[in-house]
Amino acid sequence: MKKVIAKRLLNAIPLLFMISIIAFLLIKMAPGDPVRSFVTPDMNPDDVERIRKSLGLDKPVHIQYFLWLQNILTGNFGYSIVSKRPVLEMIVERLPATMGLMGASLIVSLILAIPIGLYTAVKKNSLFDKFANFLSYIGxxxxxxxxxxxxxxLFSLKWNLLPSMGMRTVGVSSTWDVMKHGILPCSVLAFQNISVYMRYIRSSTIRQLDEDYVQIQYAYGATRDRILFHHVLRNVLLPIITIIGLSIPSLVGGAFITETVFSWPGLGLLGVTSIFSFDYPVIMAITLFSSIMLVIGNLVADILYSVVDPRIRLRG
Known part of the structure; x- marks a missing residue:
């Protein structure tokens, strides 16, 4: 298993390299000029050119990329053009908020999708099954x-039950206050995941219930719940792990949108703000960190494969 992990990490290096090249070129081709953040109405053209030279923007694009890559490999992500703060410090400061929101939504999705998917498979074509499928289509x-x-x-303006933005109430530092602020953004991310996971669990469970080992367990007198949660669920989890790995990119993208709508102080909100202000060092760093999160997520999915199915671990 250690060899498999090491191999996947080595394969991720050229992938991250290509992502960084594409992201750098896209940023350079985008309209706008980061120098305009420093330009004032009374500034003469010579001062503008000096600022451009100090930022390294007077060099060819490939030279700019390799200078950026050299700094990244030494752990230097540069400074934000807008806030003048170290980029790495800004990302580390906001990373826990994004990871917490994504992790909470993923846990909630699995906790709800697994029993709903199993029950709708057992009660196939029932009223509950049709209603759950209808909600999944909506999600x-x-x-x-x-x-x-x-x-x-609904929950903030009309019913005044939950806060609509931010991560904390001013002057309040309790855990419940953070959880209360995270209910709405977590629900937004989880609803779509529950819809996808539930349908895959339902279809996989229906196939498993037709297998011979299920009928043998019934013949031995096993209860339905024991068969579902001790035998069927183990085989159903394999395709679900694949879906989780494939859904991580949409989870990251959804977190960017959700954080912007709810003003959640994570990487998504920082990334959108940086895009509008042409803060190139921050944009590149967030792109790189998001790619690393995707690689790690897929690696975790591979590891979970071997945990759920011992046959894969033995072949490994």
Whole structure:
């Protein structure tokens, strides 16, 4: 297993390298000029050129990229053009908020999707199954930002039950206050994941219930719940692990939208703010960190494969 992990990490190096090249070129081709953040109406052209030279923007694009890559490999992510703070410090400061929101939404998704998917498979074509499928179609279809705005309108503006923005109330530092602020953004991310996971669990469970080992367990007198949670669930988890690994990119992208709508102080909000202000060092660093999160997520999915299915571990 250690060899497999080491191999996957080595394969991730050229992948991250290509991502960094594409992201750097896209940023350079985007309209806008980061120097305009420093320009004032009474500044003469010579001063503007000196600022451009100090930022290294007067060099060819490939030279700029390799200078940036050299700094990254030494742990220097540069300084934000707008806030003048170290980029790494800004990312480390906001990373826990994003990881907490994504982790909470993923846990909630699995806790709800697994029993609902199993029960709808057992009660196939029942009223509950049809209602759950209807909700899953809605969850897959509706845009994340629209659903977020609807939750803000209902729970914050109309019913005044939950806060609509931020991570903390000013002057309050309790854990419950953070949880209360995270309910709406977590619900937005979890609803779409629950819809996807539930449908895969339902279809996989229906296939497993037709297998011979299920009928043998019934013949031995095993109860339905024991068969579902001790035998069927273990085989159902394998495709779910694959879906989780594939859904991590959409989870990261959804976190960017959700954090922006709810003003959640994570990497997503920082990234969107940096894009509008042409803060190139921050944009590149967030792109790189997001790519690393995706690679780690897929690696964790591979490790979970061997945990759930011993046959994979033995072949490894």
């Amino acid at each position: 897959i279809s509706i845009p994340i930002f629209w659903f977020a705005l609807m939750l803000i309108y």
